[in-house]
Amino acid sequence: MPSDATTNRYGSIAAEIYDIDKPLLALPDTGFHLERFRDFHRPILEPACGSGRTLVPFLQAGLDISGFDPSPEMLERCRTRCAEAGYAPDLSQQRYEDFAYPRRFGAILIPVGSFTLIDDFATAMEALARFRDHLEPGGVLVVDLQGLSFLASRTEDRRRWTSPSGELLTLEGVRTATDWKRQRAETTYRYERWRDGVLAESQIEVMAQRYWGLEEFRLALAAAGFAEVSVSGGYDRRRAPRATDRVWTFEAVRPSGR
Template sequence: MTTTNRYGAIAAEIYDLDKPFGALPDTAFHLARFRDFKGSILEPACGSGRTLLPLLEAGLDVTGFDPSPEMLARCQARCAAAGFAPDLTRQRFEDFAYDRSFDAILVPVGSFTLIDRFETALDVLRRFHAHLRPGGVLVIDNQGLEVLAPAPDDRRRWTTPDGDLLTLEGIRTATDWLAQRAETTYRYERWRDGVLVESQIDVMAQRYWGCDEFRLALEAAGFSQVTVTGGYRPRPPRAGDRVLTYEAVR
């Protein structure tokens, strides 16, 4: 069986080249949301620390986990270089566990879409609920159903600080509108002096949500006071918003 959403070594390296700190609008939005926040925050799927480290630098108490050892190693190295030693562990959405509760859980950008099955996603929301203290807040960014529409192949390239050429080719291989799920096969390559020296193939599987559908899912998992904003702005969602941010209380 093919492993999906693996984020291997080349994918992790490209992630950092493509999404340096502050490159996406979510970081400023979430920093503003948690400004002066006094409690503990859990970031599931923290990746290479693109959000986690800025939160630490803002003086916040952040714990993170990620299933990819390559992404997690990058996060640990970034934090150490900045003088931080947060609690970082290799865990998955499906079965993460802590012996303590948190005051907030934050899932930025589209990380939650990597849970590509409806039933699994509901179980994860219940697990989030169980790991929050009473009154704790869950903040999740989600991408909407328009992402399922046909899209051109994704072809991009980057040059590393060492001069290697990294290339990416992403091809949509499956779209299931009933399950609201898409699969894309990514081929990553490293070229050095015109010679291919490394290649990897990763399959990305993601599930996308309707706005009211996800609100109902949060309520079914036990959350209340659900609010939704769009476009990383403090306003209701609008047509054309590629990311919606949900906030809910345990």
């Protein structure tokens, strides 16, 4: 069964840290996907758009992109970022499990491994079918995935940032469960906000991810009705995936006859 509503929550401190830690155009996936969709003249959907790290640069490039996210805190930041840049895209609070639009899209883009936040296999397969149904015939699904090697990682995560207002924001993450059968990892994060050396706010969040094998995801895309599946590694479209890649990028097409 998929996680409950308290998992992969991305509350207020997590959302604030996300923007500080991952400013616009800072990660290699954004430029990679911008190049892929240069001169793309059909509407694009970004599920789990977060606070707009990808969506805003796409809007600035003149692309027609919409997004949804289950976190109200992330969506509020996304709306603010878009408004500050002069845009008002179609944004809504929805989930992978049951998102719905009255129109179809020319492309669906899920960058930087956000698809792994669907931590249940059956739910992931249902989401792939929903993506297919929301694509125009000939439309393309582009998904970045982190592979199974991440399931073996046990490194604890401790980091800190200074907010624009001068507050100290800290994060401590500890792997609390690893399920090799379900290919699922669960990490508990403690987010804290400090003012003048005094703890002002603390939030606990549980993050769960399901990691995929390379051929497994090829088969999953085919089973969901996609065709022309291709995959590249390390944000380099010129080469095949390698075992050492942190990210693989899959592309698949909804056939014209489906």
